[in-house]
Amino acid sequence: MFSHKQFIFLGVALFIAMNFTVITMGSTESLPAQGLERLFISITSPIQQGVTKTIHFTRNIWNTYFMTVLAVQENVELKKQLEKTIEIKNQCKELKLENIRLKKFVDFTGLVPDTYVAAQVIARDPSPWFKTIMIDKGEKDGLVKGSPVLVSEGIVGQTIKVAHNYSRVLLITDRNSAVDALVQNSRVRGIVKGNNTVKCSFVYALRKDEVKEGEMIISSGFDQVFPKGLKIGSVLKVTKVHSQLFQDIIIETSVDFDKIEEVLVLKNIR
Incomplete structure (x- = not known):
């Protein structure tokens, strides 16, 4: 009985061997395409197509995840900047009100010599x-x-x-x-x-x-x-x-x- 890991290893080895054989037979101009070559192509083509789709799917998921992480980080940074802007605005408002009050004091004390x-x-x-x-x-x-x-x-x-x-x-x-x-x-x-x-x-x-x-x-x-x-x-x-x-x-x-x-x-x- 093959173990689960051995089964996976044999499947990957068979897939690589079949692809290598097809590529080798396809690149030899002196040998016409025979029935065996067509058989190998018909067998490996769906597998190659599935692998390609899996790679594209994985790549899309990774890109989506990466963009989501960037968006979250950017959102956090924008919130910090917004909070800082609101704080500065409030400080400016308080300073403005304080200046108004102090101006009244200056005008008031300017009228009295004490x-x-x-x-x-x-x-x-x-x-x-x-x-x-x-x-x-x-x-x-x-x-x-x-x-x-x-x-x-x-x-x-x-x-x-x-x-x-x-x-x-x-x-x-x-x-x-x-x-x-x-x-x-x-x-x-x-x-x-x-x-x-x-x-x-x-x-x-x-x-x-x-x-x-x-x-x-x-x-x-x-x-x-x-x-x-x-x-x-x-x-x-x-x-x-x-x-x-x-x-x-x-x-x-x-x-x-x-x-x-x-x-x-x-x-x-x-």
């Missing part, structure tokens, strides 16, 4: 009972406790704790915050108090004083913390009760505290 330090907001107090932020400037930058913190839109708050490289800022929306203020048009005086919400109260304005909705509230400068004339917010609602000495006034702050990213800290105010 010295400011620009700082980045690096953290926010997650507690609902306190409204504070952390900035990346501190004692080494000339900041002290009680330094006013501003943006171009108005007052943000003041520093309450100052370390070497960082400072904590109490926002004017915190219930522990108080800013001496004026109604810009009528000059009615009061105190802006935080409510731990996005709105503040303008308290101690006498009921007899005329305060209208939409009027601007500014810092008075009397508290010796914030310079005079800085924007705080606009009057949102005015309520007068005859039995009360003071009005109930709600103001909407000029600053959107949820979107603060950079601030200016005023130095050397004393």
Whole structure:
């Protein structure tokens, strides 16, 4: 009994011998094509045709596989390039927005002769009972406790704790915050108090004083913390009760505290 490998070896040897015989007989001009030669041709031709088709089929499969691998590699590379392009686009957009914000700072500080330090907001107090932020400037930058913190839109708050490289800022929306203020048009005086919400109260304005909705509230400068004339917010609602000495006034702050990213800290105010 022949083994499987021996059977394959004999088949390949027979195929090679038959092909060699046909080629030899076909190349001898002195010998006419006899019946045996025609028999060999008829036997080997289908085999040769099958081998040729197998080779072509294998070649096509290999080419298809090779092209698929190249397409996958190219697709991966294109995805990387696309991700990088999107990242660069986002960075350019962020730089553009930052430049707009910083330009407002430049225009704002150019109108005031005092010295400011620009700082980045690096953290926010997650507690609902306190409204504070952390900035990346501190004692080494000339900041002290009680330094006013501003943006171009108005007052943000003041520093309450100052370390070497960082400072904590109490926002004017915190219930522990108080800013001496004026109604810009009528000059009615009061105190802006935080409510731990996005709105503040303008308290101690006498009921007899005329305060209208939409009027601007500014810092008075009397508290010796914030310079005079800085924007705080606009009057949102005015309520007068005859039995009360003071009005109930709600103001909407000029600053959107949820979107603060950079601030200016005023130095050397004393």
